[in-house]
Amino acid sequence: MDNTPPASLRTWMLPMLSDAYHPTSANAASAALWQRARRVAPMGAQGDGKYYAPYPHFIARAGGAHLWDADGNHFIDYWNGAGPCVLGHGDATVCDAVAGVSAARGQLFSAPNDLEVELAETLRRIIPCAEMSVFLNAGSDILCMAMRVARAATGRDLLVKFAGSYHGWHDDFLFNISSYDGPPDEHGRYAPIAESAGLPPGPAQSIRVLDYNDLDAARALFAAEGDRIAAIVVEPVMHGPATGCIAPHPGFLAGLRALCAAHGSLLIFDEILTGFRHGLGGAQERLDxxxxxxxxxxALSNGYPIAALCGPARLIGQMSPAGRSFLSGTYNGNVVSVAAALATIARLQDGSVFRHIEALGARLAGGLDAAFQSRGVTARASCFGSMVAIHCSDRRLDSFGDVMRHHDPAVSPKLMAQLFEQGVYLKPRRVLRFAISAAHDEDDIDRTVALVDRHFAAEAGA
Ligand SMILES: Cc1ncc(COP(=O)(O)O)c(C=O)c1O
Known part of the structure; x- marks a missing residue:
């Protein structure tokens, strides 16, 4: 069997496996762990396996906005556990709630409990579409379930997604676009490319991939195949691994909304990254x-495994045991994760966390742009609230296609490596992304900007 990753996956991954970082004896403990890990795990890492070649830094602990690795090296953390820890690592309110519920009530009943009712009621109060909710454990599970419900409700097979967005590891979603230069065909379609070996043939037949912010292509696609489209899945603000932060054009999401309504398809927002980060009611409330x-x-639970699918009773009610779309899960609604979510929402309720992280987002973006300008670097900070990305281009990038055409991928690996050596933790990605938490402060941001400035000053002098 050929296990070579497809070409599109290689083009996505390779810039991440940067060889610009050269480890030293200060990393001896990580190096030793790597020797053990590589024998028992693919790439020597569980979960997110992308790291600086030749081996990852193993993280020993996290607190607030900071990480410490196995050798005691300290980092300001902008990876943020892949985005969830909006309150910072080890937030006292959340930790106390988790410890309290575990000690007093245990961890898992796999049976109805009062806390899961309270969480569903809370979501109904704060999120516009959340008349009902079901809880699973991870974003991938939820998106898979969302598509099952969409297909059951519409009796249709096609799924529309946008290039560069990650919606989890299930077969349905692991497709991207193949052509970064050419336009789509007259029906708005690109040829989808699978991003994993081992997919069955079905999903390739039922996926349509569009480029973000291209409403004309979406209209063309619906004109051609609208009666087959079960759902569009879209990040209301794009934070994909290859794109960084891309905001929707005015009217883009409303245009998708109108297309779905006109053709009897469902509009599904993937708010896994935008939810509880861009506002209590999600991006859907903010963008109306x-x-x-x-x-x-x-960010729903500041780092505990829980995810929610929210919607009207007519759709969520289609899931088992009430409806015909099968749903089950030993850990669904476990009191520990639900308690973490309730405590996180309580902390976010008065809006002060959002005001703090968004002010820091603006400070970081402004500082980065000033550094790029003063050092003559062709780059710009792309910021939405508390998420900031660096697009290495002289123009605004509005889609995955834009990033592939206009972002210079050579800049990120060197900058990443330099920041990493100076104690700033980011993940190697085509576009560098910073996720800010309530635990960051102005000193963290200013130190980060100063390091970026110093890097480009050195590059200019080199
Ligand atoms: C937008 C988006 N959707 C879905 C997922 C999948 O979530 P999980 O990793 O919890 O399965 C991710 C993960 O990064 C994501 O960023």
């Missing part, structure tokens, strides 16, 4: 477009 279904996870 209400989807049929929405997926939440990550």
């Amino acid at each position: 477009v209400t989807p049929d279904l929405a997926a939440f996870g990550k």
Whole structure:
């Protein structure tokens, strides 16, 4: 069997496996762990396996906005556990709630409990589309469930997604676009490329991939195949691994909303990264477009495994045991994760966390742009609230296609490596992304900007 990753996956991954970072004896403990890990795990890492070649830094602990690795090296953390820890690592309110519920009530009943009712009621109060909710454990599970419900409700097979967005590891979603230069065909279609070996043939037949912010292509696609489209899945603000932060054009989400309504398809917002980060009611409230279904996870619980699918009773009610779409899960609604979510929402309730992290986002973006300008670097900070990305281009990038055409991928690996050596933790990605938490402060941001400035000053002098 050929296990070579498909070409599109290689083009995505390779810039991440940067060889610009050269480890030293200060990393002896990580190096030793790597020798053990590589024998028992693929790439020597569980979960997110992308790291600086030749081996990862193993993280020993996290607190607030900071990480310490196995050798005691300290980092300001902008990876943020892949985005969830909006309050910072080890937030006292959340930890106390988790410890309290575990000690007093145990961890898992796999049976109805009062806390899961309270969480569903809370979501109904704060999220526009959340008349009902079901809880699973991860974003991937929720998006998979969302598609099952969409297909059951519409009796159709096609799924529309946008290039560069990650919606989890299930077969349905692991497709991207193959051509970064050419336009789509007259029906708005690109040829989808699978991003994993081992997919069955079905999903390739039922996926349509569009480029973000291209409403004309979406209209063309619906004109051609609207009666087969079960759902569009879209990040209301794109934070994909290859794109960084890309905001929707005015009217883009409303245009998708109108297309779905006109053709009897469902609009699904993937709010796994935008939810509980861009506002208590999600990006849907902030951008004033209400989807049929929405997926939440990550910042919902500040780092505990829980995700929610929210929507109207007519759709969520289609899931078992009430409806015909099968849903089950030993850990669904476990009191520990639900308690973490309730405590996180309580902390976010008065809006002060959002004000703090968004002010820091603006400070970081402004500082980065000033550094790029003063050092003559062709780059710009792309910021939405508390998420900031560096697009190495002289123009605004509005889609995955834009990033592939206009972002210079050579800049990120060197900058990443330099920041890493100076104690700033990011993940190697085509576009560098910073996720800010309530535990960051102005000193963290200013130190980061100063390091970026110093890097480009050195590059200019080199
Ligand atoms: C937008 C988005 N959707 C879905 C997922 C999948 O979530 P999980 O990793 O919890 O399965 C992710 C994960 O990064 C994500 O960023």
